[in-house]
Amino acid sequence: MTRVALIAHDEKKPDIIDLVREYEDLLATFDLVGTGTTGKRITEETDLDVERKQSGPLGGDTQIGAEVADDALDGIVFLRDPLTAQPHEPDISALLRICDVHDVPLATTRTGAEYLLDGLALDADFDLDP
Numbered sequence: 001m002t003r004v005a006l007i008a009h010d011e012k013k014p015d016i017i018d019l020v021r022e023y024e025d026l027l028a029t030f031d032l033v034g035t036g037t038t039g040k041r042i043t044e045e046t047d048l049d050v051e052r053k054q055s056g057p058l059g060g061d062t063q064i065g066a067e068v069a070d071d072a073l074d075g076i077v078f079l080r081d082p083l084t085a086q087p088h089e090p091d092i093s094a095l096l097r098i099c100d101v102h103d104v105p106l107a108t109t110r111t112g113a114e115y116l117l118d119g120l121a122l123d124a125d126f127d128l129d130p
């Protein structure tokens with residue numbers, strides 16, 4: 001099954017909720033994992049089930065990076081806040097780097113995320129406009 005990670009910094013949480021609502025039917029067919037607070041918000045505000053890792057600052061990005069290293073993920077949506085310094089910046093950089101190493105598609109913007117999910121829908125033969 002397609003496995004996707006969902007991550008958003010605090011300023012971007014409304015955007016990721018909006019995005020997952022838009023793609024909820026598709027995402028319901030995927031195996032979802034997320035960092036702690038992002039995963040909690042998505043499970044509270046949608047009908048989706050998200051496996052929750054640690055919160056980002058407590059190692060969640062690193063845990064997701066470990067899944068990338070194991071080739072366990074098909075894609076990552078990571079809506080980053082480019083205007084706020086993050087205490088765990090090294091973990092964030094490491095996650096981006098390991099995605100480059102393993103050629104795992106990663107979207108860090110809303111529009112990029114839509115292209116990524118559209119592509120995963122195509123791979124999964126899922127009709128987004130039935």
Ligand SMILES: O=C(CO)COP(=O)(O)O
Nearest residue numbers: 035036037038055056057
């Ligand atoms: O900090 C994050 C990603 O770097 C996200 O973590 P949370 O989902 O726990 O807020």
